Amino acid sequence: MGRGPKKHLKRLNAPRHWNLGKMGGVWAPKPSAGPHKQRECLPVAIILRERLKYALTGKECQQICMERCVKIDGKVRTDYNYPAGFMDIVELEKSGDIFRLLYDTKGRFVLHRVDKKEAEWKLCR
Numbered sequence: 001m002g003r004g005p006k007k008h009l010k011r012l013n014a015p016r017h018w019n020l021g022k023m024g025g026v027w028a029p030k031p032s033a034g035p036h037k038q039r040e041c042l043p044v045a046i047i048l049r050e051r052l053k054y055a056l057t058g059k060e061c062q063q064i065c066m067e068r069c070v071k072i073d074g075k076v077r078t079d080y081n082y083p084a085g086f087m088d089i090v091e092l093e094k095s096g097d098i099f100r101l102l103y104d105t106k107g108r109f110v111l112h113r114v115d116k117k118e119a120e121w122k123l124c125r
Contacts, residue, residue, distance in 0.1 A: 006030075015039050017108040018046055029058065029081050036085030042101065042109045044070055045080045047090060051111055054092070069094050073122070089119045 009030035011020050015038075020028055029045040031038050045061040048054045048070070055061045058080070064070065065080040071091040072084050084090055090099045090111065098119045099111040 018042065018050070019108060020046075020050065029061075031083040032079055032081045034083040036083045038083070041083030041085045043081045043083060044072070044077060044090075047084060047111065048080075051109075052092075052097075054095075087123055089114070089122070091119065 007030065009028045010026060011024065011028045012022065014020050014028040018028070029043045031041050031043045034041070042051075044065060045055075045058055048061045048064055049056070049058070055064060061080045065078050068076045068078060069092055070077055071089075071093065072082060073089055074091075084101055086101060086103065088101045090101060091097070098114050098116065100114050100119070102110050102112050104110045
């Protein structure tokens, strides 16, 4: 038997609100330990690959993060499994896009585009 916490996550066991396809592969990115719970977050890799379509593979997500292009709440994050959660600001410097992570009416995460002024405040801290 393995020791310690599991380091992998299969797609079928991923939270439903991530909206990952059943037939899109075997594995899903497991969120790292961070400010949000595993079941209440969205890893940066899912944001870049599934939602924004900036990357096609996990390797491309990793390269985007390692180029220090992704800021979450104003801090550069190089971990492509970093857990972004409710009301977090996701900023992509090279494209100039700024998004706020919100829920839709069905409890799924939505990336809501915001401007620079609105990105400065955060409702729940």
